[in-house]
Amino acid sequence: MKASRLLKRNKLKKILGVAFGISVTIGGTIGVGILRTPGSIAALLPDARLILVCWVLIGFYVMLTASSYAELTTMLPKAGGAYNYIKRAFGNYAGFVNGWFDFFCNAIAPAYFCIALSEYVILLFPQLTGYNTLIATAVLTAFTLINLPGIKNGSVIQQITSAIKILLFLVLIGACFIKGAATHTPASTVQRHLITGSFFFAIFKVIQLIMGTYDGWMAVSFFAEEDKDPAKNIPKSYLIGALSVGMLYILINTAILYVLPVGAIAKAPLAASDAAAIVFGKGGSTFILVFSVFALLSILNTYILVPPRILFGLSRDGFFIKQGMLLNKGGTPLFSLACCYVLAVVLIFASSFDQLFALGAFMMTIVTATAFLSLIRLRKKEPHLPRPYKAWGYPVTTWLAVIVTFGMFIGFAISDSISLIIVLLILIVSFPCYKWLRVSKRADAIEKTESGQTALAS
Numbered sequence: 209m210k211a212s213r214l215l216k217r218n219k220l221k222k223i224l225g226v227a228f229g230i231s232v233t234i235g236g237t238i239g240v241g242i243l244r245t246p247g248s249i250a251a252l253l254p255d256a257r258l259i260l261v262c263w264v265l266i267g268f269y270v271m272l273t274a275s276s277y278a279e280l281t282t283m284l285p286k287a288g289g290a291y292n293y294i295k296r297a298f299g300n301y302a303g304f305v306n307g308w309f310d311f312f313c314n315a316i317a318p319a320y321f322c323i324a325l326s327e328y329v330i331l332l333f334p335q336l337t338g339y340n341t342l343i344a345t346a347v348l349t350a351f352t353l354i355n356l357p358g359i360k361n362g363s364v365i366q367q368i369t370s371a372i373k374i375l376l377f378l379v380l381i382g383a384c385f386i387k388g389a390a391t392h393t394p395a396s397t398v399q400r401h402l403i404t405g406s407f408f409f410a411i412f413k414v415i416q417l418i419m420g421t422y423d424g425w426m427a428v429s430f431f432a433e434e435d436k437d438p439a440k441n442i443p444k445s446y447l448i449g450a451l452s453v454g455m456l457y458i459l460i461n462t463a464i465l466y467v468l469p470v471g472a473i474a475k476a477p478l479a480a481s482d483a484a485a486i487v488f489g490k491g492g493s494t495f496i497l498v499f500s501v502f503a504l505l506s507i508l509n510t511y512i513l514v515p516p517r518i519l520f521g522l523s524r525d526g527f528f529i530k531q532g533m534l535l536n537k538g539g540t541p542l543f544s545l546a547c548c549y550v551l552a553v554v555l556i557f558a559s560s561f562d563q564l565f566a567l568g569a570f571m572m573t574i575v576t577a578t579a580f581l582s583l584i585r586l587r588k589k590e591p592h593l594p595r596p597y598k599a600w601g602y603p604v605t606t607w608l609a610v611i612v613t614f615g616m617f618i619g620f621a622i623s624d625s626i627s628l629i630i631v632l633l634i635l636i637v638s639f640p641c642y643k644w645l646r647v648s649k650r651a652d653a654i655e656k657t658e659s660g661q662t663a664l665a666s
Contacts, residue, residue, distance in 0.1 A: 220287060220520075221359055221539035224435045228363045229428045229445020230452065231370040236427030236510035237453050238373060240324065240500045243480040245417045246464050250474035252410040252417075256465045262411070263461050266418045267454030269612070270425060272605040273580070274450040277426050278443040279599040280583055285432035285442070288521020289514075290579040295525070297582035297589065304527045304642045305635065306575050307518065312634070313571035315515040315548050319555035320568070321508040322348045328500045344556045351505075351512045352549045358538015359434055362513045369506035376499045377456050380480070383487040384463035416616060421457065423572060425450055427510055430517045434539065439596035512548075519544035526645060570627040573617040580609045 246259075253259055280293045290310055295303020322344035329343055330336050336343065355362040428445045432438050464473060464483045473479045478496070485492035520541040523532025534543045583606050586593060599606060621628050 219535065219539065220434050222434055222436050223360060223539075224363060224431055224441075225437075226441045226444050226448070227367060228431070229435070229441055230449045231363075231367040232427045232431065232510055232513075233425055233445060233449025234374065234452055235366050235370040235506040236424035236514075237422060237449075237507075238377075238456065239321075239421075239424075239503050239507045241421040241423075242457060242460060243496065243500065243503075244478055245421055246461060246473055246479040247476040249414050249417055250470050250479070253414050254470045254474055256470050259414070259465065259470075260458065260461060262414050262418060263458050266415060266422070267450075267458060269608070270422050270454060271447065271450050272600055273609040274425060274446040275443075276580060276583055276599040276602070276606045276609060277429060278446040278597050279595060279602075280579065280586075281429045281432050281442050281446075282439050282596045283586070283593060285435065285438035286521060287430065287433040287517045287524075289426070289429040289432075289518060290575050290582075291518070292521065293582040293586070294575075294578050297585035298578075300525075300646075301639070301642055302578070303525070304522075304645075305638050306578050307522050307527055308634070308638065309571045309631075310575045311515055311518045311522065313568040313575070314511060314518060315551055316555055316568050317511040318348055318351075318508060318515075318548070318552040319344075321504050321511065322552070322556055325501065325504045325508065328497055328504065332494070332497050332501070341556060345553060347508070348512075348549065348552055348556065351508055352545065355509070355512050356536075356540060356542075356545065358536065358540050359431075359513070360538065362509065365509050366506070366513070369502060369509055372502050373499075373506045374452075374456070376495075376502060377460060380484060380487075380495070380499065381459050381463040384467045384483055387467055387487045416619060418457075419612070419616065420569065422453065423569065424507070424510070425453065426576070427514060430514045443597045515548040516541040516544035519547060527642075528645070567627045567630060570617075570620045570624060570631060573613055573620060574631070577610055577613040577617060580606050580613065584610075 249259055249262075253262070280290075284292045284296060286292045288307065288310075291303045291307030294306045323340070325347050326340040326343035330340065351365075354365055425446075428442055428449070432442060435441050460480070464479050467483045467486050468476075468479065472482065476482045480499075481493055481496040483492075484496045488495050519528055519532045520535075522528040523530060523544070531543045532541065532547070534541065536542045583599065584603060587602070
């Protein structure tokens with residue numbers, strides 16, 4: 209009875225705006241990947257100009273795909289993100305499967321971010337060596353408690369951590385440009401790649417790495433129902449957020465290439481650290497570690513907020529138990545947050561960063577590709593559905609997003625058999641789970657109807 213009253217009394221709070229939308233896009237996207245990928249990219253494509261061209265082109269691509277997502281989100285501004293659009297376009301079962309894929313790939317994220325955070329904290333404080341799991345669990349617990357009272361707390365933390373992350377980015381970029389230029393690898397390197405035919409393979413791998421650093425740009429979609437004016441705020445959040453991330457990525461790569469020659473970057477596992485060592489001296493490695501900690505805190509806060517909202521949406525549509533809809537006075541999905549916390553703790557103790565990261569990336573390609581297909585489907589199926597915002601360059605840009613994302617899925621399926629098996633197992637058990645939940649929902653509806661008729665009769 210108490211749970212029923214809470215379901216009726218408390219609602220998601222419509223208090224978010226553009227500032228939160230931009231900060232959650234930046235916070236949900238920029239992690240430590242941007243600090244690690246320059247070395248791998250330079251090893252594949254040892255030409256400064258072509259590296260920057262790739263970053264610019266992928267930045268433009270993400271802007272276009274963000275525009276497609278903005279149309280979907282403003283069309284159906286509901287908690288839970290992509291599965292809402294997929295369900296509307298392809299039916300309940302497609303929504304159910306993609307909703308759970310989306311939940312899992314977002315719900316495992318706090319675990320691997322906390323694992324990574326513990327590693328960086330130990331590098332800063334070596335005396336804590338051996339306490340990785342304890343540190344990871346403590347950080348997870350702290351951020352869960354911070355976000356427990358309501359979305360207002362989460363919004364403030366998101367904006368603060370994202371602002372600090374941007375500030376540290378700009379400090380490193382500025383210091384690199386002040387320090388001076390490096391001697392770059394000549395273009396003849398690229399010509400050798402062209403002659404051997406490995407150039408095109410290198411370009412494909414570089415694009416895959418760059419795309420990985422952009423993962424998370426669609427975080428705005430999960431909070432659409434809590435936005436004060438989604439029709440106006442969400443497109444701005446997507447586009448300004450994606451533009452900000454793209455500009456920062458291009459600037460940091462330009463700055464690193466300005467300080468270090470391409471050959472040196474290609475040999476560096478953490479090129480940003482080498483650049484910081486040049487411009488900051490002995491304090492360079494400490495600066496990068498502090499940067500990494502704040503980058504991870506910001507992205508962790510985003511992924512503490514996201515999974516409970518997916519679970520809330522799934523519960524509301526009968527794709528999870530009804531307790532998943534329970535909200536506290538601050539608008540936090542209380543039961544869903546608790547479920548996500550327990551899952552993350554289990555994963556911290558039972559798995560590793562690499563395993564979790566690979567599985568999350570694999571499932572994300574499925575959800576994202578299906579979401580883009582839902583935009584195409586809904587344009588044809590429901591042309592008169594209100595669309596406060598329409599995607600740029602449709603249908604070319606949306607089909608491009610589908611093809612690129614599907615290509616990434618094929619690449620992951622070939623290279624990561626473990627994640628492929630896990631995904632196939634989830635698909636196998638998904639249908640009986642779906643049927644059971646739908647039967648349970650119908651039984652609840654019948655029980656409520658009979659209760660109502662009994663009350664009227666008496």
